[in-house]
Amino acid sequence: MKGTVHKCIEKLITEKFGEEKWQECLVAAGFNEDHVFMMNDDVDEATTMKLVTQIIPSACNLTIQQVLDAFGHYWINGWAAKVYAPYFEGCKSTKDLILKLDFIHKTLTENIPNARPPRLHYEWVNTNTLAVTYLSERGLIDLFVSIAKGAGAYYKEELKITKKSDQVLEIDFA
Numbered sequence: 001m002k003g004t005v006h007k008c009i010e011k012l013i014t015e016k017f018g019e020e021k022w023q024e025c026l027v028a029a030g031f032n033e034d035h036v037f038m039m040n041d042d043v044d045e046a047t048t049m050k051l052v053t054q055i056i057p058s059a060c061n062l063t064i065q066q067v068l069d070a071f072g073h074y075w076i077n078g079w080a081a082k083v084y085a086p087y088f089e090g091c092k093s094t095k096d097l098i099l100k101l102d103f104i105h106k107t108l109t110e111n112i113p114n115a116r117p118p119r120l121h122y123e124w125v126n127t128n129t130l131a132v133t134y135l136s137e138r139g140l141i142d143l144f145v146s147i148a149k150g151a152g153a154y155y156k157e158e159l160k161i162t163k164k165s166d167q168v169l170e171i172d173f174a
């Protein structure tokens with residue numbers, strides 16, 4: 001997974017739990033305590049998963065779901081909205097951002113070496129409900145739901161998100 005994701009995790013944990021807690025997490029993941037991730041680093045997938053599903057939950061006393069939700073919220077509100085601000089231009093709602101998401105991820109694939117972001121297919125179920133098919137060999141649809149919730153918070157919208165399967169979720173924008 002790209003370094004940008006880890007820089008975001010670093011900011012999140014440092015801000016909410018302090019620098020020492022982040023250093024503890026780094027060491028548990030096999031890095032030096034002063035390790036600094038670079039945006040375009042390629043971090044071993046197993047290390048990313050261990051960090052999110054084992055090390056941070058244990059160090060910060062959170063469930064995996066709480067870590068995913070905290071990350072999803074921070075990824076949009078504390079990280080992407082600043083670091084990737086141009087991608088938000090023209091998006092006035094969660095619906096706009098979600099519909100632009102495949103384009104955003106695809107453009108990133110072209111600009112960042114070795115990035116493998118998820119690809120998405122969209123289908124309107126009715127005027128308010130969008131079915132999103134999430135295609136990624138990583139199988140992180142639960143993370144996808146958490147980031148979608150984070151996007152809803154960014155636009156101050158109440159969304160109803162229903163996971164239909166490991167590849168499909170429905171978002172009700174009404």
Ligand code: HEM
Nearest residue numbers: 001002080084087115116117118136138140143144147148
């Ligand atoms: C401007 C906003 C966004 C930017 C710039 C962005 C960028 C990225 C980047 C750089 C990665 C890492 C890819 C890699 O390491 O190969 C990623 C992964 C991911 N993104 Fe986004 N993203 C954005 C918004 C979203 C939103 C709103 C969602 C969900 C609703 C989302 C869902 C995901 C998921 C689930 C992954 C994990 C990788 C996977 O599933 O294979 N992203 N994104």
